[in-house]
Amino acid sequence: MRVRHVPPLPPEAFAARLSLASSPASVAPRTRFTVPLVVENRSPVAWPRTTWTSEGRLLSASYHWKGEDGSMAVHDGLRTPLKKALGPGESARVSLAVEAPSRPGAYVLEVDLVQEGVAWFADHGSPVVRAAVRVEGQTVTP
Numbered sequence: 001m002r003v004r005h006v007p008p009l010p011p012e013a014f015a016a017r018l019s020l021a022s023s024p025a026s027v028a029p030r031t032r033f034t035v036p037l038v039v040e041n042r043s044p045v046a047w048p049r050t051t052w053t054s055e056g057r058l059l060s061a062s063y064h065w066k067g068e069d070g071s072m073a074v075h076d077g078l079r080t081p082l083k084k085a086l087g088p089g090e091s092a093r094v095s096l097a098v099e100a101p102s103r104p105g106a107y108v109l110e111v112d113l114v115q116e117g118v119a120w121f122a123d124h125g126s127p128v129v130r131a132a133v134r135v136e137g138q139t140v141t142p
Contacts, residue, residue: 009059009115013045014124016113017091018061023109023131027100030140032078035098035131037061037111039082040091042126049085058116061094065101066108073101079114100133102140109133 021036039061041047047059063077078097086092101107112128113121122128 008118009047010045011124013043013047014113014115014119014121014126015043016040016121016126017042018111018113018127018129020111020129020131024133026134026136028137029100029102029104029135031100033098033100034095035109035111037080037094037096037129038091039086039094039113041086041088044088046085046087047082049083060114060116061096062112062114063096063098064110064112066110068106068108070108073103073107079116082113100135104135104137104139107133107135 017040019038021038023035024033027033058079059082060079061082062079064072065074065077067073078099080094080096082092082094084092096111098109109131110128111130113126
């Protein structure tokens with residue numbers, strides 16, 4: 001497998017619009033599911049097609065799980081790589097892979113983009129998309 005060098009995106013490239021077509025209202029602990037996500041490049045910079053690199057600078061959709069009070073429950077969610085290049089104003093549909101927290105409760109699924117080893121898009125001011133999800137059932141130990 002050929003590994004290519006992908007430099008960090010410049011700061012102005014961290015601008016996206018994300019939208020969820022739907023998300024489940026409730027799931028069982030540690031359940032894996034997908035949600036339909038539309039990712040739009042709102043920056044003036046083309047995002048490269050992403051493959052694993054020696055620096056780990058893969059561009060992915062991912063998520064955090066937060067409690068209703070905003071506290072972080074799960075910081076690093078599963079990663080769903082963006083598999084095609086997106087020029088400014090272009091968008092793509094992604095089936096975002098998600099795993100529910102292991103404990104029951106009311107959560108907020110907060111979806112963002114991340115360039116691995118560089119930054120989350122929200123850290124540069126790009127808006128995230130959120131959905132309320134209830135985790136119901138017995139706690140599942142990892």
